[in-house]
Amino acid sequence: MNKGIKASSDDIWKNRVDKVNAELFTLTYGSVVAQLVRDFKNDYQKVNQQLEKMGYNIGIRLVEDFLAKTGTGRCQSFKDTAEVVSKVGFKVFLNVTPQVTNWTSDGKTFSLILDENPLAEFVELPDDERAKKELWYSNVLTGVLKGALEMVQLEVDVNFVSDVLRGDDRTELRLQLIRFLKDEMPAGED
Amino acid sequence: MTEITPQVNATCLDLLINEMVPLAIRTTRELKQSYEQAIESLVPQISIKDEDTGDVEILNSELLHSEDVTHKLENCGYSIGIRLSEVLIYKDSQNEILKNLELLNIMKFICRDVWRELYGKQMDNLRTNHRGTFVLIDNAFKTFQRFDSPVDLQDTIYKCKPYLWISSGIIRGVLKSFGVDSLITPEITKFPMVSFNIQTNV
């Protein structure tokens, strides 16, 4: 099954996706983060919050494009969801495929390891020591994942736990399933 | 340089740009709020609600055309422009612009290379009075193609305008990367046609 997913998402990426040069995307995102850092005068908690909020708004829209392009059906389990997020979601939008790993035994929490991160290309965090401790530069991704998964009835908690920009040896996102939102109306729909 | 440039899905960029205006409004709100709390203002709290669920309601904010929001967007654009210029030249060291850094040539670089990178098309028209003022015209501004207010065209135009400041900032940034200071006034001439009035002798 996994092979099937990968082959079809490669095909979608190649043939069904309008693309732009990654630099333009990277620079645009960078300008947003730098502006927030300036606006909030290096209050990185606030910057993280705004990035997540922005990501959430992107996520709830992104998912429609995603479902339309990929024809992905309902996932049978959270394990399936994890595979789809990595091999289809990340692949089709950012053309990277993070590793899915570090499952907890209850199958409710896993990690995505981003070996490549198009958002953070060229970035060096500001010199002050706090940036390296407090800023999650790519925090928009936590919001995107929350928003997108909520639209398919999964309430998920998403956080960065490490980032190479901070000097960590890898960039890791942790996703924890809170609950299935069965039979509830998705946010933003009447 | 034959290496393939890494790419991402254009939807990512579109959605990111779409969210830049709501973000600028939220940031402005939040900063006002904390400022007011800080000075324990006697002014009654203006409704600073942040229960927005990510819908387009936020574009009805009275802050949409505020100086703060405009300034943030223009600034983001500037930051993109100054860097994009470096990328384009770096990737194309044979670019004609390097042979002649005259102002008119820099404008052509913006109309041709920069616009193509941003919007997949060239600027449609370039005019100049040959005394440092230029007008760049795009007959169908791509960012606007995604927007259509259910209210009416007037409302669409009203809500589109802030996005123009991003592009305006990009142009200012590109010019600055060649050492040219400028003052730029963007305008929606006849939706979706836009123009950028550029004064370089500032």
Added chain:
Amino acid sequence: MSYYLALIGTTDNPIYEAEMGTYRQGGDGVPKFSAEMKELNPFIVHAAIDIVEDVQWRSNSLYLKAVDEFYGYYISAFVTPGNIKFLLLHETKNDESIRQFFNDVNDLYVKTVLNPFYNVNDPITSAVFDLKVKQLGKKYL
């Protein structure tokens, strides 16, 4: 032999400087400027800026080769399209390796500019940049 590199911003403000020694001809990579020269380096380079500005308008190329000479030291220059000047003080002429050195420093400079937290004309404080420049010095000079 010893080298002194300075990157000069658009308002003639220094944004980065480094002293480098050579590894060629049995050099140990440590710059051997006399105390007197060490103090003079920034001034010599600064004095060359005017000459560079003169030469750059007559040239189609970013690399301007040796533009000035001072007591047996040459000053070579490279000017980015954004008018950031790279100036190198060196003892022997070697246009080709210096051209390659400048080109690669320019690559590093472009990457620095792309960092959203770096503003053009700010001093470059990145340790990574410094390290890589010195590696390039080792490779080419």
